[in-house]
Amino acid sequence: MSNHTKAALLLALGAALWAAAPAQAQTPPREVPAKKLTVPGDVSPDMAKLIANPPAPFWNTDPKTPTEWKDWVNQRAQVSIGIARDAAAKFGVKYEKITLGGVPAYMVTPREVAPSNRNRLLFHVHGGGYVLSPGEAALTEAINMAYYGSYRVVSVDYRMPPDAPYPAAMDDATAAWKAAIKMAKPKNMAVFGTSTGGGMTLALILRAKKEKLPLPAAIAPGTPWSDLAEIGDSYITNEFVDNVLVSWKGWLGRAALLYANGLDLKDPMLSPIYGDMHGFPPAILTTGTRDLFLSNTVRTHRKLRQAGVEADLNVYEGQSHAQYGAIPAAPETKEAFTDIARFFDKHLGK
Amino acid sequence: MSNHTKAALLLALGAALWAAAPAQAQTPPREVPAKKLTVPGDVSPDMAKLIANPPAPFWNTDPKTPTEWKDWVNQRAQVSIGIARDAAAKFGVKYEKITLGGVPAYMVTPREVAPSNRNRLLFHVHGGGYVLSPGEAALTEAINMAYYGSYRVVSVDYRMPPDAPYPAAMDDATAAWKAAIKMAKPKNMAVFGTSTGGGMTLALILRAKKEKLPLPAAIAPGTPWSDLAEIGDSYITNEFVDNVLVSWKGWLGRAALLYANGLDLKDPMLSPIYGDMHGFPPAILTTGTRDLFLSNTVRTHRKLRQAGVEADLNVYEGQSHAQYGAIPAAPETKEAFTDIARFFDKHLGK
Numbered sequence: 001m002s003n004h005t006k007a008a009l010l011l012a013l014g015a016a017l018w019a020a021a022p023a024q025a026q027t028p029p030r031e032v033p034a035k036k037l038t039v040p041g042d043v044s045p046d047m048a049k050l051i052a053n054p055p056a057p058f059w060n061t062d063p064k065t066p067t068e069w070k071d072w073v074n075q076r077a078q079v080s081i082g083i084a085r086d087a088a089a090k091f092g093v094k095y096e097k098i099t100l101g102g103v104p105a106y107m108v109t110p111r112e113v114a115p116s117n118r119n120r121l122l123f124h125v126h127g128g129g130y131v132l133s134p135g136e137a138a139l140t141e142a143i144n145m146a147y148y149g150s151y152r153v154v155s156v157d158y159r160m161p162p163d164a165p166y167p168a169a170m171d172d173a174t175a176a177w178k179a180a181i182k183m184a185k186p187k188n189m190a191v192f193g194t195s196t197g198g199g200m201t202l203a204l205i206l207r208a209k210k211e212k213l214p215l216p217a218a219i220a221p222g223t224p225w226s227d228l229a230e231i232g233d234s235y236i237t238n239e240f241v242d243n244v245l246v247s248w249k250g251w252l253g254r255a256a257l258l259y260a261n262g263l264d265l266k267d268p269m270l271s272p273i274y275g276d277m278h279g280f281p282p283a284i285l286t287t288g289t290r291d292l293f294l295s296n297t298v299r300t301h302r303k304l305r306q307a308g309v310e311a312d313l314n315v316y317e318g319q320s321h322a323q324y325g326a327i328p329a330a331p332e333t334k335e336a337f338t339d340i341a342r343f344f345d346k347h348l349g350k
Numbered sequence: 351m352s353n354h355t356k357a358a359l360l361l362a363l364g365a366a367l368w369a370a371a372p373a374q375a376q377t378p379p380r381e382v383p384a385k386k387l388t389v390p391g392d393v394s395p396d397m398a399k400l401i402a403n404p405p406a407p408f409w410n411t412d413p414k415t416p417t418e419w420k421d422w423v424n425q426r427a428q429v430s431i432g433i434a435r436d437a438a439a440k441f442g443v444k445y446e447k448i449t450l451g452g453v454p455a456y457m458v459t460p461r462e463v464a465p466s467n468r469n470r471l472l473f474h475v476h477g478g479g480y481v482l483s484p485g486e487a488a489l490t491e492a493i494n495m496a497y498y499g500s501y502r503v504v505s506v507d508y509r510m511p512p513d514a515p516y517p518a519a520m521d522d523a524t525a526a527w528k529a530a531i532k533m534a535k536p537k538n539m540a541v542f543g544t545s546t547g548g549g550m551t552l553a554l555i556l557r558a559k560k561e562k563l564p565l566p567a568a569i570a571p572g573t574p575w576s577d578l579a580e581i582g583d584s585y586i587t588n589e590f591v592d593n594v595l596v597s598w599k600g601w602l603g604r605a606a607l608l609y610a611n612g613l614d615l616k617d618p619m620l621s622p623i624y625g626d627m628h629g630f631p632p633a634i635l636t637t638g639t640r641d642l643f644l645s646n647t648v649r650t651h652r653k654l655r656q657a658g659v660e661a662d663l664n665v666y667e668g669q670s671h672a673q674y675g676a677i678p679a680a681p682e683t684k685e686a687f688t689d690i691a692r693f694f695d696k697h698l699g700k
Binding site: 032033233 | 404584668685
């Protein structure tokens with residue numbers, strides 16, 4: 001055998017062994033070297049600004065008392081309220097406080113409701129890790145949806161920790177849903193929300209199935225917090241890549257434990273990825289390549305498909321968690337909410 | 351003003367400044383620390399083995415001469431041929447050499463063609479970075495598709511560098527397509543392929559549009575090499591995370607330049623992401639969260655949607671490049687190819 005042939009055989013053997021390498025149990029974790037991220041070219045200038053941001057300076061906030069949690073929540077809320085008010089003014093969207101089944105909520109109304117949407121109503125469950133975005137601070141996403149989709153939207157201001165851990169948020173969302181389905185036919189309705197709002201959208205469907213309540217005609221769980229524990233590949237692969245949530249090991253994981261209040265994080269009401277998704281309405285999901293919740297989103301997508309549910313996945317270039325709605329006038333925000341609106345239009349009755 | 355209020359204002363100001371941080375031009379690249387990857391839990395044992403693999407030892411292969419390229423290609427081919435033969439034996443799929451428009455090809459036939467597929471034919475364009483997988487080495491994917499979808503498949507054994515750079519591969523694919531559309535009605539046909547095969551699938555539609563050839567009824571560009579240059583966020587974010595391709599800076603980028611042979615990598619025939627996708631057939635796309643081509647895939651998905659094309663994105667948990675087809679009997683392979691078959695069934699005539 002020539003040296004050349006021997007070398008070829010050895011290489012082929014090496015490759016064959018590589019292809020048959022043993023699994024996790026037998027192998028140590030694999031090291032990925034440090035790297036430098038730049039802003040990808042194929043995004044709008046607005047999105048490039050968001051992507052260029054350093055990791056959120058507050059990602060590792062560690063409130064020690066209920067008062068410290070509330071102070072931090074209030075600080076963050078001031079920023080969010082400013083964005084919501086700017087968006088409402090720019091888009092000509094109005095909102096007013098209402099109550100839905102005894103739960104505080106908002107009615108969000110665009111300048112014009114599209115003729116085909118007159119008998120339709122969207123139900124919004126806001127995000128914020130089960131602790132952030134009380135009241136008006138929650139409304140930017142509802143405003144984006146009302147504007148880009150020409151829909152009326154109700155947005156639920158559910159109770160949150162530290163005052164009210166699980167099941168308060170889900171009790172409120174369920175009570176509000178029961179009231180909302182008297183305002184429109186459920187088959188003319190959709191439920192949507194991002195992050196915690198996406199997780200709650202999924203949990204609300206699980207709960208509605210259990211309580212035999214009518215389901216909406218479609219859902220849009222955006223980058224849903226479907227696994228509250230640090231389970232899912234992108235919790236690691238996108239750690240410190242995502243500049244919004246940054247890591248589960250910061251305020252996010254602390255908020256998960258605060259909300260769960262000692263319950264098993266694998267309870268489907270907390271982590272709906274573990275629920276039975278058969279019979280779910282058609283779903284449109286949205287995330288980004290840098291999103292800490294990329295795995296939460298794609299695992300949910302596959303789980304829905306495995307359960308025979310129509311599910312439409314959308315992943316945006318370079319975006320970290322929930323950046324598809326962060327700048328209301330950005331082209332990517334328009335694109336994402338227009339796609340969701342189109343999906344709703346296809347599935348909702350009139 | 352109390353210290354508490356001052357602190358709150360400063361924090362809010364910091365957050366507001368963070369939200370408005372300047373874009374790339376003004377900011378240095380952002381450092382992501384080294385990290386350790388483990389195998390995610392939500393995958394099959396077969397897939398866990400693939401995910402646990404170290405980076406492919408041959409990722410940085412650097413052949414200096416045509417002979418060195420061919421030797422390496424032949425070594426890799428021995429491994430691929432073994433996998434293809436095993437799959438064919440296990441699945442009861444037969445294949446035979448044919449020619450299509452003068453181009454060598456294979457006819458791949460499952461044990462049973464589904465009754466609804468009797469007048470249908472799939473057209474397969476293999477992957478391998480424009481250099482790998484000549485002849486039989488290309489057939490695993492065609493065998494997976496024939497088996498899981500119960501379809502007849504033709505697979506094109508197009509010419510490759512170092513002997514034949516662009517446009518040889520596309521000329522061959524086009525000649526074969528012209529012959530294949532005499533074997534079945536184009537509206538009963540789909541074109542599919544992974545990686546380079548996904549990029550060539552897209553380029554073939556661009557070329558067919560240009561030459562006014564009939565288009566297929568659907569396409570499945572799996573993790574398509576839609577941007578041949580190192581452009582796209584996941585070329586960086588998933589560098590050394592993906593254990594199959596590992597980095598553009600290894601054999602992959604060298605193969606790109608070998609194939610392009612001095613042409614501009616932004617030519618849509620080389621990088622179809624820059625082509626006009628209006629009028630494309632419905633498309634189903636598949637990738638994984640660790641895929642070096644995650645951005646190639648999601649950018650293509652969005653570009654198709656922006657052009658008004660129905661496009662269905664599927665992203666698998668923890669998978670690196672093209673791992674959805676690497677182990678023919680893995681549950682994830684079954685799931686991916688069954689989903690693609692279902693998509694074809696929905697769109698193809700009978």
